[in-house]
Amino acid sequence: MSLKHTLLDDESDFLNLEIEILPRNENDEISNYIIELLKTHIVLHWREIAKLVREKYTVSVERLQNILRDLVYSERIVELPCRFFTLSHVIERESLQDIISIVEMKVQRLNLSRCSPPLASSKYPIRFRISRSNGKEHRLMLMANPNFLSSETI
Numbered sequence: 001m002s003l004k005h006t007l008l009d010d011e012s013d014f015l016n017l018e019i020e021i022l023p024r025n026e027n028d029e030i031s032n033y034i035i036e037l038l039k040t041h042i043v044l045h046w047r048e049i050a051k052l053v054r055e056k057y058t059v060s061v062e063r064l065q066n067i068l069r070d071l072v073y074s075e076r077i078v079e080l081p082c083r084f085f086t087l088s089h090v091i092e093r094e095s096l097q098d099i100i101s102i103v104e105m106k107v108q109r110l111n112l113s114r115c116s117p118p119l120a121s122s123k124y125p126i127r128f129r130i131s132r133s134n135g136k137e138h139r140l141m142l143m144a145n146p147n148f149l150s151s152e153t154i
Helices: 027-041 046-056 061-073 088-093 096-110
Strands: 003-008 016-021 043-045 077-080 084-087 128-132 138-142
Touching: 027 043, 027 046, 027 061, 027 077, 027 084, 043 046, 043 096, 046 061, 046 084, 046 096, 061 077, 077 088, 084 088, 084 096, 096 128
Parallel strands: none
Antiparallel strands: 003 016, 043 084, 077 084, 128 138
């Protein structure tokens, strides 16, 4: 349902402007776009998702966070530690080592120095954290996980 408002100019009665205010209904479209992005990129960090979505849609950070939360709660996507996101079937099909290597590459490229608090979930299929090692290099450190023999730095 849209709201319509008619403006009449006092000086000229023949001028009749109509303004239509439409409700925001892009959330499903943005959700589907995020799913498509994750199909292409496998794993994306919150910053990457925000940048790519905001290039295409006018959306506030808060609204985008709510859309991502809804996707996580509906189990369409999975939140990994440090605000990385992937599709739920990627966790089941891909090797965890492949996922970790993608995340590690993104940590270096985005120059992440620490993990942000979780956006939607703190129950992760993979546990890792970002630690600082020699000089400026940030490393991804795996935490105890039954799929790995030991917690080691990758």
